[in-house]
Amino acid sequence: MQYDSSSSATKTETRAYESWRNKYAKEPERCTSYETLRVKPTGRRIQNWLDCRMVMRALRGLPRGSTVLDIPCGGGRISRALTAAGYKSVSADYAHSMALESLPAARSAARADATRLPFRDGAFDAAVCFRFMQAVPHEIRLNVIREFGRVAKLVLVNYHCALSLRGVVRQLTGGKNLRNRLTEPQAMAEVVGAGLTTRRCEYKMKFWFEDFLVLADGAPATAL
Numbered sequence: 713m714q715y716d717s718s719s720s721a722t723k724t725e726t727r728a729y730e731s732w733r734n735k736y737a738k739e740p741e742r743c744t745s746y747e748t749l750r751v752k753p754t755g756r757r758i759q760n761w762l763d764c765r766m767v768m769r770a771l772r773g774l775p776r777g778s779t780v781l782d783i784p785c786g787g788g789r790i791s792r793a794l795t796a797a798g799y800k801s802v803s804a805d806y807a808h809s810m811a812l813e814s815l816p817a818a819r820s821a822a823r824a825d826a827t828r829l830p831f832r833d834g835a836f837d838a839a840v841c842f843r844f845m846q847a848v849p850h851e852i853r854l855n856v857i858r859e860f861g862r863v864a865k866l867v868l869v870n871y872h873c874a875l876s877l878r879g880v881v882r883q884l885t886g887g888k889n890l891r892n893r894l895t896e897p898q899a900m901a902e903v904v905g906a907g908l909t910t911r912r913c914e915y916k917m918k919f920w921f922e923d924f925l926v927l928a929d930g931a932p933a934t935a936l
């Protein structure tokens with residue numbers, strides 16, 4: 713592993729992350745049901761629509777036909793939206809069954825680890841990392857962002873915002889996914905800390921929902 717796992721807090725966080733990651737990788741039934749749970753119920757369908765709208769807003773200006781990497785792709789909901797918008801989407805996931813699940817939505821799919829991407833430098837016009845960072849310790853997040861910056865010219869990283877109505881409700885009701893929520897300046901600083909140049913943030917619905925994206929230039933920078 714390329715990350716520093718020396719402190720005991722980091723070790724505990726890393727173990728929690730690895731067990732979360734391995735659940736998807738080792739339980740194919742989780743993968744087959746993922747898209748059904750994530751996208752089909754009415755409330756989720758609206759959330760999914762808002763998530764995809766945020767990604768499309770962030771990609772505004774990127775010409776149709778550009779290649780966009782979606783990792784981790786899960787069941788392929790973001791890849792599907794990318795394809796529908798005219799991008800050549802490549803989906804990838806640590807879980808082989810997730811990559812397979814997403815294939816109908818993408819031009820191609822691969823099993824890949826976001827901390828060590830098996831793609832050449834600058835292979836993609838853009839790369840999207842959606843609903844991942846909330847489960848990943850800081851040191852590993854830095855690795856992931858560096859890898860995104862290496863393979864893509866434009867990088868979109870999704871974070872959960874520490875300041876949102878939904879976040880507060882979750883906090884009060886003891887909901888899931890309360891870890892690793894960052895403010896916009898903290899998220900921007902993390903991306904800069906990984907060596908990328910940030911552009912701006914795009915929100916799903918500012919102050920209401922937790923999800924937002926940090927947009928950054930990978931290497932080499934795009935002229936968009």
Ligand SMILES: C[S@@+](CC[C@H](N)C(=O)[O-])C[C@H]1O[C@@H](n2cnc3c(N)ncnc32)[C@H](O)[C@@H]1O
Nearest residue numbers: 733736784785786805806807810825826842843
């Ligand atoms: C919560 S799902 C999100 C999927 C998708 N981005 C979405 O928004 O629907 C998390 C995904 O991360 C994948 N994953 C976990 N660790 C990974 C890693 N190191 N590299 C690539 N994928 C990983 C899991 O297999 C799972 O599909």
